[in-house]
Each structure stands twice: as C-alpha cells, then as structure tokens.
C-alpha cells in the first residue's frame with residue numbers, strides 16, 4: 001500500500017470511528033503489518049472518565065494482537081509486527097504519538113527503523129522512525145537498555161555514564177525510596193524508586209505501586225509526580241531533574257509513560273536532567289533527548 005493510502009486510512013478512522021467523548025480530540029491510526037494487513041482505528045474515551053479508553057495507536061495494536069497475533073515483541077516471537085504507521089488528528093499541525101503509545105509501538109515494531117507518519121487538518125506532514133521517537137525503548141532482556149545506550153551514543157545520542165550506580169544524589173534518594181515498593185506476588189515489574197527535583201528546590205520521592213488489576217497504581221516516577229502535584233504546579237514547582245533507581249543489574253530507562261508525564265510538568269525554562277541507574281551502573285541524559293518531538297498541550301492549543 002502506498003503511503004497516501006495509509007494516511008487516508010488513518011484519516012477515515014479519525015473522522016468516522018474515533019469516539020473522544022471527553023476531549024473531542026479526534027485521532028485515527030493506520031498500521032501496516034508484516035503480513036501485509038492494514039488495521040486502522042480511532043481513539044476512544046468514556047464521556048466522563050478519560051482513563052477508560054485509549055489512544056488510536058494502542059487501540060489498533062490491541063485489535064491486531066487479538067485478531068492476528070500474538071504480536072512479536074521487539075522483533076522476536078509472535079506472528080506479526082508493524083512496519084509502517086500513519087496517524088491523523090484534528091489539530092492544526094501534525095502530532096506525534098504520546099509516550100505511552102511509543103512504548104507499545106516500540107515493543108511491537110518490526111525494527112527501530114519502522115516509520116511513523118503524521119498528518120492533520122492542515123497541509124503539513126511529519127515523519128520519524130519509532131527509534132527516533134523513543135531511543136531507549138528497552139529492547140534487551142528484562143527491558144535492559146545497556147546495548148541501546150551504546151548504539152544511541154554512537155549515533156549522536158546525548159548521554160554520559162556516571163561514575164557509580166549511586167553517585168548522583170537524586171539516584172541515591174531514589175534507591176532509598178525503591179525499598180518501599182508495593183506489588184502483588186505475581187508481578188515481574190522490577191522494584192524501583194524515583195526522586196524529582198523541582199525549581200523551588202523541593203524533592204519528591206515515589207516508588208512502584210501495583211494493584212491486583214495491574215492497571216492502577218503507577219511507576220516510581222509517576223508516583224513521584226503525583227506527590228509533586230499535591231502542591232500547586234507553579235513555574236517554581238516544575239520538574240528540573242529526575243533520578244530513577246531499579247533494583248538488580250538490569251538497567252532500565254524511564255518508560256515512555258513516565259516521560260510523557262514528566263513532559264506535562266517539566267520546567268518551562270529549560271530541559272530536564274534525567275539520571276537512571278541500577279546496582280551496577282548509572283547514566284545521565286535529558287528529557288528532550290529521551291522524548292524528542294513530544295506530544296503535549298501545545299498540540300491541542302493550550
């Protein structure tokens with residue numbers, strides 16, 4: 001299928017099948033899979049509870065998994081992966097997938113080079129690879145990002161190794177918070193903690209919380225953000241740095257979900273430093289590097 005047809009399929013889904021009952025923000029996605037199939041769909045929302053429903057991209061991937069799957073994970077196993085995606089939104093400019101969708105899209109893409117194209121009400125288009133949109137997706141065993149860091153750095157990724165796993169104060173605080181993690185016995189989610197520093201010098205900690213449905217609670221970073229939001233989100237209480245610590249020797253970067261949330265309360269005056277480490281190593285980079293071309297309020301006209 002040529003690219004114009006794929007973009008048209010995304011537009012049709014966004015205009016006719018999206019049900020954004022709470023936000024009226026219409027999005028359609030069309031994905032081309034390795035077996036040649038094209039699946040498309042729109043975003044869905046309950047009228048009063050936006051937490052019910054999902055973005056167009058994830059709705060299509062969930063349908064693909066159930067109709068043709070299982071989807072392969074990072075190009076391994078499964079029966080199909082996606083190789084090209086088109087997104088349409090009723091916005092003035094083209095949007096990019098949110099951090100949550102980038103996680104799922106990176107996991108189910110045939111390779112990091114899989115293309116994501118975007119179109120909107122206006123004439124402009126944008127195009128990226130999923131590897132560009134989420135450079136440290138966690139393609140290694142258990143979500144390990146060590147090999148991805150090396151290849152990212154070779155291609156110009158802005159990241160430096162810290163001298164030891166707890167050499168940064170924020171990571172040390174995150175390590176302390178990790179011990180309070182709460183999860184059901186069946187969960188494989190690694191024990192982790194986070195610490196946020198805001199412009200007014202306040203520190204907010206968080207740790208992994210998972211309930212029995214595995215849908216509530218949150219990652220260490222998302223729980224730290226909730227703690228930060230207890231106070232007013234003035235310019236002076238916006239996040240300027242974050243540390244993430246994960247127990248064990250598997251190094252994990254903040255998820256796309258975490259990066260999306262940080263994007264919402266980031267400093268308006270500059271980038272956000274992001275440090276993450278495990279028991280054996282630690283690295284430092286920035287939010288702009290980990291989540292380039294983010295989707296945010298500006299795209300919706302706020």
Ligand SMILES: [Zn+2]
Pocket residue numbers: 055056057058097098099100101102
């Ligand atoms: Zn999304």
